[in-house]
Amino acid sequence: MSLHPRIQEVTERIRQRSLPLRRAYLAGIDAANANGPQRSRLSCGNLAHAFAACGPTDKGRLRADVTANLGIINAYNDMLSAHQPFEHYPEIIRQLARDLGATAQVAGGVPAMCDGVTQGRPGMELSLFSRDAIAQATAISLSHDMFDAALYLGVCDKIVPGLLIGALAFGHLPAVFVPAGPMTPGIPNKKKAEVRERYAAGEATREELLEAEAASYHAAGTCTFYGTANSNQVLLEAMGLQMPGTSFVNPDQPLRDVLTRAAAEQALAITALGDDYRPIGHLIDERAIVNAIAALMATGGSTNHTIHWVAVARAAGIVLTWDDIDVISQTVPLLARVYPNGDADVNRFAAAGGTQFVFRELLDAGLMHDLPTIVAGGMRAFCEEPRLQDGKLAYAPGIAESADTAVVRPVSDAFESQGGxxxxxxxxxxxxxxxxxxxxxxxxxxxxxxxxxxxxxxxxxxxxxxxxxxxxxxxxxxxxxxxxxxxxxxxxxxxxxxxxxxxxxxxxxxxxxxxxxxxxxxxxxxxxxxxxxxxxxxxxxxxxxxxxxxxxxxxxxxxxxxxxxxxxxxxxxxxxxxxxxxxxxxxxxxxxxxxxxxxxxxxGPPYHNGTWEYDSEYELGETAEAAAAPHESKDA
CATH class of the missing domain: 3.50.30.80 (IlvD/EDD C-terminal domain-like)
Incomplete structure (x- = not known):
């Protein structure tokens, strides 16, 4: 299927607008990789510090400098339900690396606050800025020049955008994002909202409210509504940065650990030491950014990403504007109804067809780019579902028809003709x-x-x-x-x-x-x-x-x-x-x-006087029809 003309037009406008910044960004990351893996340039003192605490096997491999070393950036803490499962991921990854003759080290931890805890509290004033602190912490973690690829363990609201910005600062390294999955269903989100409203009206007690909240947020995993955390996962898959189908596998399922091992194995397969080098800075181009926004619109995802993905794009030398987002939203139909856009939670969304169904529909309709990803097969690989066969990971085609048309629909029968x-x-x-x-x-x-x-x-x-x-x-x-x-x-x-x-x-x-x-x-x-x-x-x-x-x-x-x-x-x-x-x-x-x-x-590349060197592409008050029409970039 050929690309939809509006998607093609907006992608080309972004590309033209971004040319100087993108060239500067790619030149920077290519220079970082020009002389091969960084670890080979460490002094003996540098290297000895870096492997001092390793066991004999890992130390021997790092001394020899002939094998890949994975850096793990971990947003674990056990207050965030979505991040609590990450406690055991590093050992899973280290063991997988050893089994394959490689090594893995926790490069660093990043802060991970919970917006659910800070809602309405003074701590919420730190929330947005935590994204940038996470990006800086990621860069600090990778600054030791010890790693050939990185695995990013993060799920929630500011954490994934912060990790992405930090990863793009080290764009010469391959990057694989590793989620933990959603908690299993609790009480319906609609029922929880009803109790909240009754409490606001003075018709429910605090004990009733707490009971409803606790029944909703009840286990390890992301909150089950389609908020910023779960939108993060969909956008990462739409850009090809997670293993296909990993977003909504629950933490306690055997498939979860198998997917984590697969992520580590894939990270090892795409380093510069092999013949399938896939650095994140080259994978994330204007097409990947448009894919992320198209997926956001098709699923009715979080408004927070109209801020975060502008920043993520900027980290890759790409200038994304709200006008671009608006045009994409007017082009891509709404294919999913997941709370708060409907009654279903993300578990029901996954069962109905999930990301595999949505991505296939978007690709077939020319509303998403097929592009290189961390795995072979491009975006079509993300239309397949992960399965366990004899304890090993296998993929099967995603369902051809929605299993629940109240939750997921094809482009031909969309909930709305425009996005969210x-x-x-x-x-x-x-x-x-x-x-x-x-x-x-x-x-x-x-x-x-x-x-x-x-x-x-x-x-x-x-x-x-x-x-x-x-x-x-x-x-x-x-x-x-x-x-x-x-x-x-x-x-x-x-x-x-x-x-x-x-x-x-x-x-x-x-x-x-x-x-x-x-x-x-x-x-x-x-x-x-x-x-x-x-x-x-x-x-x-x-x-x-x-x-x-x-x-x-x-x-x-x-x-x-x-x-x-x-x-x-x-x-x-x-x-x-x-x-x-x-x-x-x-x-x-x-x-x-x-x-x-x-x-x-x-x-990303420098900006001046606290602002970027571009103007809004469309004037205030322009009609939606004019905004959706082709425009010549002002700075192209």
Missing amino acids: LRLLRGNLGRSLIKTSAVKQEYRYIEAPAVVVDDPRALNKLHAAGLLPQDFVAVVRYQGPRSNGMPELHSLAPLLGLLQNQGRRVALVTDGRLSGASGKIPAAIHLTPEAARGGPLAKLREGDLIRLDAENGILEALVSAEEWNARELAPNTSPAALDLGRNLFAVSRDVVTPADQGALSISC
């Missing part, structure tokens, strides 16, 4: 909305603004009976420069409760919303943010706001004369508790805007 996200434009700036989880009747609202700088103020206004019947909650000074751009998922129960009562409500913010959020129309990641002098700071209580998700519009219905005359309102939110916040003051000062990846580190 839309870019909104207007006099308030640019923002994104997750349409896949919002029913059609709620995708348009025109209502007065309730303006707060502290998200907790909304609950207080509700308790006092001061919220209008219909309103748009405007929560500003929540962007990356202001306070690190925390997720505002704690607002979901209240706003969901009010919508259930027949009231029309929406959220507009320069902050983020959890990848698990849906149901309520929410214009998020608004940029420029209020702390940068964005027009969000001009809004006043009672201003009429129009949010039209279908037509990509977000605007304050205020006359241009009055709007231009208004002063920016100061931030009135109370001072945040510190809890380590002072350590990230520099990050807040230098962070790029949300549509440029919210980066607090220099990533």
